[in-house]
Amino acid sequence: MKRSLIQVVPSILSADFGKLALEAKKVEEAGADALHIDIMDGHFVSNLSLGPKAVAAINRATNLFLDVHLMMYNSYNYIEQFVKSGADRITFHFEATENVEETLQLIRACGIEAGLAFCPETSSSMIVKFLDKCDLLLLMTVNPGHGGQKFIPEMLEKIQFARDICNQMKLYKGGRFLSELQQEKAPVFPFAIQVDGGINHETARQCVEAGANVLVSGSYIYSAPNMAQAITSLKTLK
Incomplete structure (x- = not known):
């Protein structure tokens, strides 16, 4: 995995909800690749969080790619609302x-x-x-629903399994097969395997070594004295 291909996606769940617009702009200026927005319904997970109007407000405040994560039942019924609100994924x-x-x-x-x-x-x-039917695979590295949880080390094996399957299938970015990309003479980038939960400098390194290339991190970034340095540390893993 080339380190230059690692994307760092701060989770706004760890931000100050009274200043969502400002908190979104802060991570944009600090070098984030995208912004992760958790939507919780109080049923699929026990917590409640944001909705389409909040996503729309965040979208007005930042030019970042909005990575909307639905932790809710009946997702199908809400897709178009979140698309209209500015979700990019x-x-x-x-x-x-x-x-x-x-x-x-x-x-x-x-x-x-x-x-x-x-x-x-x-x-x-x-x-x-489902690997060839989606653009990104998200493997939760904590139980979904609450920020600040400890990373589950056993998930490293699942990350490695997913990356090995992608390699065996010759599956790349966007769920595209190598044969298709070669025929179209299109650029070839690794399939997106995202991890979310307990991601800090050490667990990020373990996840990348196992095959992850999209790192969602909340507390580690939003509580850092220097947000830009925290984001860079995940991109470079020095």
Whole structure:
């Protein structure tokens, strides 16, 4: 994994919710690649967080790519609202719907990237079926619903499994196969495997070594004395 291809995506869940616009602008100026926005419904996870209007407000405040993570049931019914609010990618949970393929198709039909998330306890075997149907795979490295949790080390094996499968399938960015990209003479970039939960300098290094290339980090970045240095530390892992 080339380190230059690592993306750092701060999670606004760890920001001051009374200053969302300012907090979004701060990480943009600090060098973030995108902004992760957690949407929680109080049912799929026990916590409640933001909604489409908050996403729209954040979108007005920043030029960052908005990475919207739906931790909620009935995601399909809310896709278009979040697209209209400014989401550039919508990721939903495999465990929260019986209509995985239909939801992925709808997100892509709206002209944005589609991501699929998996909770720590979900079997790795479920991942394989959907890899070529999404733009990003999110592997939760904590149990979803609350920020500030400790990283689950056992997830490293699942990250490695997912990257190995991508390599075996010759699957690259956007769920595209190498043969397609070569035929189109298109650039080849690694498939996006995102990790979220307990990501700091040390756990980020472990995840990247296992095959992750998109790092969501909340507390580590938002509580850092120097936000730009914290983001750079994850991009370079020095």
